[in-house]
Amino acid sequence: MINSLFEEKLSSGEFVVTTEVGPAKGADTADLVHHIDLLKDRVDAINVTDHQSSVMRFPSLGGCLLVKEHGGEPILQMTCRDRNRLALQADLLLAYSRGITNVLCLTGDSIDVGDHKEAKPVFDLDSVQLLKMIRTLESGTDIEGNELKGVPRFYIGASVHPEADFVEPQLIKFEKKVSAGAQFFQTQGIFDLASLRRFMQYAAQFNVKILAGIIVLASARMARYMNDNVPGIIVSQAIIDELADVEKGKGLQKGIEIAARLIKTIKDENLCHGVHIMAVGNEGVVPDILEAAELVSVSP
C-alpha cells in the first residue's frame, strides 16, 4: 500500500528531490510560507525541521500543516528529544488525521548544543524505537497494546551517516533502523562522493530508498564552524579549500555550484534514489541549485 505522494514518487524509480525548511523562532510564519510557496512545485517533498540544533522554534508539525495548506508534500521531522512516548504517539495521530504521512524519525540533537541548555532532555525513545513504535501504531494498537480507534498509516524514514569517522557502528544502527521499519533514508551531509559510493554498494542489499543529503555551504568559515559545532557534519578539506579560494562575497555562489555539482554527479551516475537539499537558512537559493544541476522543476 502506498501511503503518500512522496512514496509514490520514490517507488516510480524517478530521481527524487527533497529539501527542508526551518521555521523561525516566533509566531511569524511569513518567511516559512514564502519558502514553502517557492519550493513546493520544484521539489517532491519538503521536510520541516524539529527545533533544529535544539534551538526552540515554531514546530515541525505546524510547519507541515502549512506545507499541506499550500499544496505541498510535507515530511514531518520527529525527534525524541522533547516528547515522551505519549506525546510522540499523540502527535503522530494528529499528523495522520491532517494528511501528513511522511515521517523522518530522528533521535534529536543533544540539548547541550541548543539555546535551552537547562531543559530536561527527554529521549524516552531513540530513533530505532520510534520507527518501531510507528509500525506498532499501524498494526492497530498503541505502544502498550491498547486498541486504536482509527489506525494511521505512514511512510517512514530515518537518517544515516555514511561519512562518519567511525562508520561501522553507524552501519549497525542503519541496519537496526531498516529492521525496525525504515523505508527511506535521508543521509547526513555528503561531501565526498567516494564514501557515498562505498555506502551505496553496501546499502544495495536492503530494500530501502536513499536520498543523499546535500548541504549548501555559504563560506569556508561556515564550513569550519559546522565542522566544529554542528552534530553529524564533516565537511571535507577539499571543499573547504574550494570555498576559501573564491573572492569575498562569492561564497554562496560557490556553495551553490558545489551542491549542484554533487547532485548532478549523483544523478548522472545513478548513485542513489534522489537527493535531499539542506540549505540551512538559505532556502531561497534551492531553485538556483536545481537549475545549476539541470533538475529544473520536478513536475508536481
Added chain:
Amino acid sequence: MIVAEQKPFEEIKQMISPYGRVLILGCGTCMTVCDAGGEREVSFLHSALRLAQTKSGNGTHSFSEYTLKRQCDPEFLDLLVDKIADVDVVLSLGCGIGVQAIAERFPDLPVLPGVNTSFMGMTKESGVWDERCAACGDCRLDETAGICPITRCTKGILNGPCAGTKNGKCEANKDMDCAWILIYQRLETLHQLERMRRYYPPRNFRTIPRPKRILRQASINAGGSDD
C-alpha cells in the same frame, strides 16, 4: 560511591545566618573520598567560617564540628544525640541522603545541606570524579561491554550511536568520549559485536517508582538454598 561538591561559601554563610550554634557535620564515607565533606573539609570549613565571622566583626555564631562514619545509617546517627543537645542547626556535609536521614531521626532539629550531591561515580584520577551509574533499576552492562549507555551517553540511548559523534567524542562535549564508540570498540575486542546488533526496546521507567524501596528477599543470595 556518591559524589558531591561543597556548596559555595557565600551560600553556606547565607544558609546559616538565622542560626546561632552551628554543628558542622562531616561524613566519613563517600563525602570523604570525593573531598566534599570528610573530616578534613569539615575542619577547613569550620576555620573559614570562624575567620569570616571575626573579619566581619558582627558575627553571632558559635561553631562545633564532628564527623560520623556515615550519616545515612541510623546506627551511626545515635552517636549524634549528645552532640546536638546544645546546637541550633546541623550543617551537614553528608550527601542528600545523609541530610534527610538526620531530618527523619531528629524531628525538631533544623538541618542544612552543605554540599550539592551530584552523581554516582568513581575516582578517575586524583581530584577527578566521573559519573558511572544512574541507578536505572535495570542494569544492562552485560549487553554493553561493561560501559553504561544510560549514564555515559548524553542522550542515554540504547540502540547505538547518534550521528553526532565525531573523533570518538560526544556531540554535546568535545572533551567527553562518546559512550557508544567506547561500547562498540570494547564489544569488538570481546568478540561480542552481535550484542550491538540486537534491538533494545524502550526502557521501562516503571522499574523505578519514586521513591523506590527495596525489601530483602529471603534466600535470594543464600547460595543455592532456595527451592
